[in-house]
Amino acid sequence: MTDPELHQLRLAKWRLDGQPIRTIEEARAFIESVGFCLMYPVRPAMLVPTFIGAFVGSDDRLPARQHAFSDPRAVQATDLMVRLLREQGAYEANLVEENNAFLIAASVFPYFYVLVGERNPKLAPRAGPRSPYSQLACDAFELISRHGPISKQKLQDALGKAISVPALNKALGELSSRLRITRVDYKAGGGGSYWDVLYRWAPDAVRQGIGLSVQQALSALLSKYLDCVIAAERSDLESFFGNFVARSRVKEAVNALLTARELSFVHVGGKTMLQITPERESTPRPQRLASQP
DSSP states (O other): OOHHHHHHHHHHHTTOSSOOOOSHHHHHHHHHHHSEEESSOOSSOOSSOBHHHHHHTSOTTOOOGGGGGGOHHHHHHHHHHHHHHHTTSEEEEEEEETTEEEEEETTTHHHHHHHHSOSSTTSOOOOOTTOSOOHHHHHHHHHHHHHOSEEHHHHHHHHOTTSOHHHHHHHHHHHHHTTSEEEEEEETTTTEEEEEEHHHHSHHHHHHHHTSOHHHHHHHHHHHHHHHHSSBOHHHHHHHHTTTSOHHHHHHHHHHHHHTTSEEEEEETTEEEEEEOOOBTTBOOOOHHHHOO
């Protein structure tokens, strides 16, 4: 495989080849195909597709998160993304970059949950010196548990007028990054973002995630990632999944998949990359994510 061939394959997979997504059916098919994506590109660039890129149908002059408010394409893409969230075709999490939605397909979400979610999701978070949660995040979780889905505006009112929007956003980010809550809707002029506790919004997905081991989940996600990017260097895998688990665990999972011949090496230009081992016609392989419990 050559570098241009790999580039063209990614363009097609990520819908950057002039074939933009416009309908909810196309959006659902895209997120299921790639498994997960960022809403907007990041700097330095990360080897992962973006929802805005698929909506535009190109990677030329895509808006960054900081400038999205002034780009009409971003407004339309956000409307489509919110429709996906409403119907639970995808889930949003604050896992990569603050305020840049990381979207996860419904079929893939349980595997991410086991990596970063809580094993006892109904147990209320507590603040403390070693806790990842501030007191404001704990108070917000309690209110969302009792009154969710609840708008951010009502949440701010209930917590007290003295609570600033940046402080509340930080607290919601703390909860979202551990998959305690998730954004379930957005209504412009009607309260903004709406939040609910994840175990109530998606009980089956949370239950399935709790029942998986980290090894199962990481193996499935590594395969899905390589299906999404076609081929990648080891460093790309470690860099991406290092956002969620220790890099040593990523290395172990990659080695296990190589030993099982689920993954194999491919030369692209002058680089050695990993890919999903091509199927042989006589021995069809089961779908990896679908085959997990």
